[in-house]
Amino acid sequence: NRAGSVGRHLVLVGMMGCGKSLLGRWLGRRSGLPIYDLDRIVSQREHRSISALFEEKGELYFRQKEAEALRWVLSAPAGILSTGGGTFAFAGNRRLLLEHGVVFYLEAPVDLLEARLRKSRGRPLLASSSDRRQTLQELLGRREPFYRLAHVTISIAERSREELGERIWQTFC
Ligand code: S3P
Numbered sequence: 001n002r003a004g005s006v007g008r009h010l011v012l013v014g015m016m017g018c019g020k021s022l023l024g025r026w027l028g029r030r031s032g033l034p035i036y037d038l039d040r041i042v043s044q045r046e047h048r049s050i051s052a053l054f055e056e057k058g059e060l061y062f063r064q065k066e067a068e069a070l071r072w073v074l075s076a077p078a079g080i081l082s083t084g085g086g087t088f089a090f091a092g093n094r095r096l097l098l099e100h101g102v103v104f105y106l107e108a109p110v111d112l113l114e115a116r117l118r119k120s121r122g123r124p125l126l127a128s129s130s131d132r133r134q135t136l137q138e139l140l141g142r143r144e145p146f147y148r149l150a151h152v153t154i155s156i157a158e159r160s161r162e163e164l165g166e167r168i169w170q171t172f173c
Pocket of ligand 1: 125
């Protein structure tokens with residue numbers, strides 16, 4: 001085990017649709033470590049879906065709750081942490097994640113994200129978009145410089161979940 005990762009969280013960051021939650025669950029099973037899905041935690045703490053939270057309270061409120069939930073997770077036993085697509089774009093969150101975790105950026109081309117999100121209804125940032133590809137492209141353009149600050153960048157294109165998961169796990173260990 002790489003001395004540096006002992007006691008640290010394995011953190012997944014990247015755009016919506018890149019597979020953070022599913023891969024997080026896979027890694028949880030593979031490793032036996034606790035699984036933390038930040039959106040789910042926020043949703044549970046606030047007793048409503050992320051979409052409802054955005055609608056009823058606005059994005060700013062969601063970002064505050066997201067930051068609070070992140071602080072809670074980082075004080076809990078180390079595990080596998082799937083973030084939301086925007087989490088790592090905020091400096092305070094980023095500093096904590098880089099300090100307490102080994103951060104993996106799941107890099108994906110916009111076409112792949114768009115295809116995967118085609119049927120998604122739970123993404124408030126896409127809900128009102130008439131051109132999802134364009135919206136994703138803009139979001140990625142703004143966030144990519146931050147995602148690049150992750151400890152490890154790994155491309156998800158043309159890789160199965162098992163292959164990705166195994167690669168990430170071996171890198172973490
Ligand atoms: C968001 C991504 C979502 C969720 C919220 C905002 C974003 O998470 O946190 O809708 O800002 O990109 P996923 O990346 O799991 O879709």
